[in-house]
Amino acid sequence: MKQNIVILGTQWGDEGKGKIVDYLSKYSSYVVRFHGGHNAGHTLVVDQKKIVLHLIPSGLLHPNVIGIISNGVVVSISELVKEIEMLKKNNFFIHQRLFISDSASLILPFHxxxxxxREKTLGINAIGTTGRGIGPAYEDKIARRSLRVGDLKNEKKLSLKLEKIVNYYNAQLVSIYKDKSFDYKVILKDLLKFKNIINDMITDTNIILYEAIKNKKMIIFEGAQGSLLDIDHGTYPYVTSSNSTVGGVITGTGVGPKSLDYILGVTKAYSTRVGNGPFPTELFDETDSYLSKEGNEFGSTTGRKRRTGWLDGVALRYSVQLNSLSALCITKLDVLDNLKEIKICIAYQNINTLEFHTSLSCNNLENMKPVYEVYPGWMKKTSGIKKIEDLPKAAKNYIKCIEKIAGIPVDMISTGPDRNDTILVRNLFL
Incomplete structure (x- = not known):
């Protein structure tokens, strides 16, 4: 039986991972966030009620699941408290079910x-961040000046460290960026207020995970951004600031690789991207408008319109290899229901030399033209279908083509936003 499952995005994020985590969490005991911050946005629909989570693991909508925000995450305490309060208003109570690593780094107002x-100064060359302070918080972590969640436990130590780092940022914000300065005492006051709310949640989460693994409890590791935004392996520099690939699970939680039993890659039936950076299959025609409208392709964190494109098989194969994926979950299949034909990029053509490439080097992508295979659409409703045999023949053929291109099976298919609009092609737990 598969005890520990990793759920990752294979594209540039927004693949629908939150729904898949939520769906599978009914079988699990723990759900763990291992990287990123509140720049992630996971939209869940439960009994037609829409819930958007940014920091809290998606599985906590199930009352018996324990959530962990581990050391690889950067945490905005104020945003976390807002999220806890939002869940309370929607009758989801997580008291004594959410734990935060004392080693997780804090996101603070100056970040x-x-x-x-920085984004404003870069102008047209901006990365396209969410403006949530994620990058600067990770910079502090690597530079070993970060304030950590555990520092909240010692007010004197917290005050000394905070004053030092506020002075560091004020010098840059005022002299370089002509921005306002921060008073560390104001930030300290807010931190202590929020600390009183989450104090009982702060712990060494490694111990919880070690015990869970020893006792053979099922754990789901929830990825945030997609693999192509990984700081090391994505389309650099247009990436996030953390490791969104499978390696981030190990460093971001302290769980060893032998404890990971199954790695599920979540893949949208087409492609989207938020922010700047190369996007070989991007569309600029009526199909873009169709996908944006039918797929509701607007960021759950920023509200920005997502760029849309056909499924990129080259990028998908790259993600399969990079993450040692066990299988795929295809999401938003129903969005394609009314298209007469559907395309998949199978290679890149260099427009300068007429050579074909199947690599994902960011340095070369700007000069690449996608090479497509064209498939007939099914022109029938798939929304809400829960059995693979009930899909239209052309839809099943499309799934088989994705399996062939990726080289791994499709074990799940999402046919709508609700947690129950899901097809389990194979039993993930055997």
Whole structure:
């Protein structure tokens, strides 16, 4: 039996991972966030009620699941408290079910100010961040000056460290970016207020996970952004600031690789991207408008319109290899229901030399033209279908083509936003 499942995005994020985590969490005991911050946005629909989570693991909508925000995550305490309150208002109570690593780094107001100031200065060359302070918070972590969640437990130590880092940021914000400065005492006051709310949640989450693995409890590791936004392996520099590939699970939680039993890659039936950066299959025609409308392709964190394109088989194969994926979950299949034909990119053609490539080097992507295979659409409703045999023949053929291109099976298919609009092609738990 598969005890520990990793759920990752294979594209540039927004693949629908939150729904898949939510669906599979009914079988699990723990759900763990291992990287990123509140720049992630996971939209869940339960009994037609829409819930958007940014920091809290998606599985906590199930009352018996324990959630862990592990050391690889950067945490905005204020946003976390807002999320907890939002769940309470929607009758989801997570008291004594959410734990936060004392080693997780904090996102603070000056990180957000620095993020926004840098993007503004870069102008048309901006990365396209969410402006949530993620990058600067990870910079502090690597530079070993980060404030951590565990520092909240010692007010004197917290005050000294906070004053030092606020002075560091004020010097840059004022002199370089002509921005306002911060008073560390104001930030300290807010931190202590929020600390009183989450104090009982702060712990060494490694111990919880070690015990869970020893006792053969099922754990789901929830990825945030997609693999192609990984800081090391994505389309650099247009990437996120953390490891969104499978390696991030190990470093971001302290769980060893031998404890990972199954790695599920979540793949949208087409492609989208938010922010700047190369996107070989991007569309600029009526199909783009169709996918945006039918797929509701607007960021759940920023509200920005997502760029849309056909499924990129080259990028998908790259993600399969990079993450040692066990299988795929195809989401938003129903969005394609009314298209007469559907395309998949199978290679890149260099427009300068007429050579074909199947690599994903960001340095070369700007000069690449996608090479497509064209498939007939099914022109029938798939929304809400729960059995593979009930899909139209052309839809099943499309799934088989994706399996052939990726080289691994499709074990799940999502046919709508609700948690129950899901096809389990194979039993994931055997």
């Amino acid at each position: 957000i100010a620095m993020d926004i100031a």
